[in-house]
Amino acid sequence: MSYIKRNLEKVVSQVTKEYPVILVTGPRQVGKTTMLQKLMEGTDRGYVTLDDLNERTLAKSDPELFLQLHKPPILIDEVQYAPELFAYIKMNVDKNHEPGAFWLTGSQVFKLMRGVRESLAGRVAVLSLTAVSQAEMVGGEMEPFTVEREALTARKTDRVEMDTRGIFERIYKGSMPAIVSGTNSNSQIFYSSYLSTYVERDVKELSDAIDSLKFLRFITAAAARCGQMVNVAEIARDAEINQTQAKDWLGILETLGIIFYLHPYSNNLLKRLVKTPKLYFYDTGLVCYLTKWSSAETLESGAMNGAILENYVVAEIRKTYLNCGKEPYMYYYRDKDAKEIDLVLEHDGVLNPIEIKKTSNPGTELIKVFGLLDRSSTPRSKGAIVCMKPGFGAIDRENYIVPIWMI
Structure with a gap:
């Protein structure tokens, strides 16, 4: 290995x-x-x-x-x-x-x-330490992801350009070292073993009263909702458990470093915002295994492709901070009118809005929602569309187009 x-x-x-x-x-x-x-x-x-x-x-x-x-x-x-x-x-x-x-x-x-x-x-x-990041897979230097032209330009030099199929292949296989290094070539067998050997054992360490089959149904229900606002009632219903159990078990998944939350951005000048966090998995390979996609090709054209792609991008950006020993300040924006910005980065006294899309040809309509942050007391800075476009570009002077392989 x-x-x-x-x-x-x-x-x-x-x-x-x-x-x-x-x-x-x-x-x-x-x-x-x-x-x-x-x-x-x-x-x-x-x-x-x-x-x-x-x-x-x-x-x-x-x-x-x-x-x-x-x-x-x-x-x-x-x-x-x-x-x-x-x-x-x-x-x-x-x-x-x-x-x-x-x-x-x-x-x-x-x-x-x-x-x-x-x-x-x-x-x-x-x-x-998280699962292997994109930069580590190709031996590139890693800095926390920021929406700054100089930093983004520098990223181009030590990343490997990938097309849509290549990115979905990476999403499908996941980013665990055993998969990335080639020690385990079949990701489905790896994740089956991973769940039964490690997750189940550690879950029982934290809570004796967990039934293995119910927990598998529960984690599958959670995976089916990656990239969505947490709905404990729906997860509990699908897993045939009560809502208290579902909340407790989500806490266990967070404790074990399997999931994380993106909390909504809030500010005293922004009213009418939702308060429910969104749920993400650190490793999309586990999500693909749990939600039973048979290949990267079926995932790419399947109903969950947008949600799993968003999960992948958010997790990769989070990894760039954690793997540099830094705390990421990442949020999403959604108001009561269902207007949403996929990701908001806060650093150095500014906000960077980011939209995540499967498109390879993003248009100006995607950046209109960024103006929602202008009512915040923290100033808005550069924005980005993270998407499948092969090369780094810009929509205008304030908004960049960032290929997913550059994260």
Whole structure:
């Protein structure tokens, strides 16, 4: 298996010199351990995983002895299984003040964060690793996606141009390292195994009372609504569970790093806005598996092509921030008249409106909705249509046309 160089490596190397504890979170199988073990090569850093039940038992029952046996510098894998370690890691850090002493990984983001906040506040750098991004697939340099002409022009030089079929092939296969590297050639077999081996097991760790078949129906119902405003009642009905369960299970999917939400943009000068978030999956390959598309060709011409394409673009833009160690400020706009802007980026005191379309020939009518943001107290800056056009262009001086392969 060829190693895929990850953009987050640079960030890990940097914060290792500054923080005593580095915590890399992210869903199963996205390459957290592989990346950190690659960075460990040639160093004296040790490694232990709490997937090993003997090590996990010791870490939970006698965390002090565990850390005596596994002295820093150390990489502790799947640390969420023993939150008892956090207090002892804190004591070690406060005593020794050694940068980069502890590298931790974990697959249960929010459960982990609570333990970190309580024990390691100010001592830990928390980073998120996602599935492989477009830039990482082609070995390109990654910067957070912004709607600035210079930055977009620079992106053209280290990306690989793709046509519509190529992009839908990428969407269909997904972006898990095992698929991208060619270790697993059949994405459908991979995702079937992924669900039964990892997701089901981790879900049961978080909630004993989950029925596997009901949970599969539930996650399928959620996938069928990717890129849409969350409708808990509809998801619950399709999964044959109650709404409280559906809310709880959505929380579990978010905790495991499988889904994320885009919240509506709000501002005290903008009235009559909706308040419901939109639901997205980090990996479109999982969505395609759950919603039973048989090939990239059928997906491209199918009823869900627009929703899954939007999911892909939003997730890829989000990855460009997370994989640089930065928090993305991403929203969508929708008012009570159902006027909508697919994506609003907020940074450096301005708003960038973005529309996502399957078209390869976008027209001026698509940018009319951008004016809805002019009533906001935060000024609107450049806008973009992210679409299937093969090359970078512009509709006018204020609005660019960005090919999806350039994200």
